[in-house]
Amino acid sequence: MATTTAAVTLTSDLLSDNISVSASSTLMKAGTTADGLDMVDYGVIDIVTGDQFDLLDADNPSSSPIAGVMANKANKVYIANHATDETYYVTIMIDAQNVGRLYAGDWMFIPWGAEDANADIEITASTGTNKIEYALFHQGRTLDAS
Amino acid sequence: MATTCSVSITSDIAPGLGTINKSMTLTKAGTVTDLEETTGFSRRKLAATTAVDLITMANELVEPSDNTAAKVYVRNIGDGKGNIDKSQYVTISIGDTGGTPQEIGRLYGGDWLLMPLTVVDDKDVVAAPSTDNTVVLEYIMFFE
Numbered sequence: 001m002a003t004t005t006a007a008v009t010l011t012s013d014l015l016s017d018n019i020s021v022s023a024s025s026t027l028m029k030a031g032t033t034a035d036g037l038d039m040v041d042y043g044v045i046d047i048v049t050g051d052q053f054d055l056l057d058a059d060n061p062s063s064s065p066i067a068g069v070m071a072n073k074a075n076k077v078y079i080a081n082h083a084t085d086e087t088y089y090v091t092i093m094i095d096a097q098n099v100g101r102l103y104a105g106d107w108m109f110i111p112w113g114a115e116d117a118n119a120d121i122e123i124t125a126s127t128g129t130n131k132i133e134y135a136l137f138h139q140g141r142t143l144d145a146s
Numbered sequence: 147m148a149t150t151c152s153v154s155i156t157s158d159i160a161p162g163l164g165t166i167n168k169s170m171t172l173t174k175a176g177t178v179t180d181l182e183e184t185t186g187f188s189r190r191k192l193a194a195t196t197a198v199d200l201i202t203m204a205n206e207l208v209e210p211s212d213n214t215a216a217k218v219y220v221r222n223i224g225d226g227k228g229n230i231d232k233s234q235y236v237t238i239s240i241g242d243t244g245g246t247p248q249e250i251g252r253l254y255g256g257d258w259l260l261m262p263l264t265v266v267d268d269k270d271v272v273a274a275p276s277t278d279n280t281v282v283l284e285y286i287m288f289f290e
Contacts, residue, residue: 006153012149012288032233040157042163099264101262108262133166
């Protein structure tokens with residue numbers, strides 16, 4: 001079984017008593033305890049100011065009989081903005097709905113429903129060139145026919 | 147006053163994939179000034195499939211600044227008594243329960259997320275369990 005583990009540590013001294021939270025999760029296929037997610041798409045790409053791009057496409061070939069094999073599974077997505085200018089950010093959207101901004105140095109880790117063909121993870125840079133690292137852990141998808 | 151979040155992802159899916167490590171300090175939008183506001187760490191027990199607001203943006207005591215650098219952490223800790231069911235999930239969405247919130251994805255037992263938020267009113271953090279079985283979510287939001 002492939003094993004992928006995602007761990008987070010969160011510390012904060014905003015409150016009178018410090019917060020320290022740690023969590024670790026082994027990324028499993030949907031609804032199982034025996035099979036780990038065993039596929040990954042990983043990349044680093046420059047996102048320049050201007051257009052909105054599909055960073056991750058929820059749509060397997062729409063005409064394929066096995067379209068939507070990623071839909072409603074246990075996909076996980078990691079995205080980090082490696083820009084160094086603190087004024088730079090990228091806006092993350094899903095199906096044209098604004099999720100939030102990843103400023104320089106920020107990262108995010110989410111489950112991704114990819115529930116239909118429109119549920120792409122979209123990205124737009126506000127200023128300059130933002131170097132984006134991303135990883136999609138999943139249990140299978142189809143490629144577009146050439 | 148600082149808040150830091152570190153992630154470590156290790157995988158043997160592919161040789162050489164190695165480990166992803168990244169740490170961030172939560173700062174205000176476009177600055178290196180630390181975020182100073184938080185909802186505090188909370189837990190919420192759910193026992194129905196009805197979608198509920200985990201965090202209602204319009205109800206924050208101090209109106210958060212919209213479209214800045216807010217972040218939220220949510221974890222599905224199972225039934226809250228140490229039992230984690232990997233087959234049960236909570237769908238996390240962003241939006242208004244009275245409308246059609248945009249799904250982010252499914253948090254299965256033990257899974258967690260950390261993501262940015264717009265904190266715009268009606269862009270609430272919405273949780274909908276997959277079954278009527280008890281499930282507990284831990285969560286905290288940091289904002290401006």
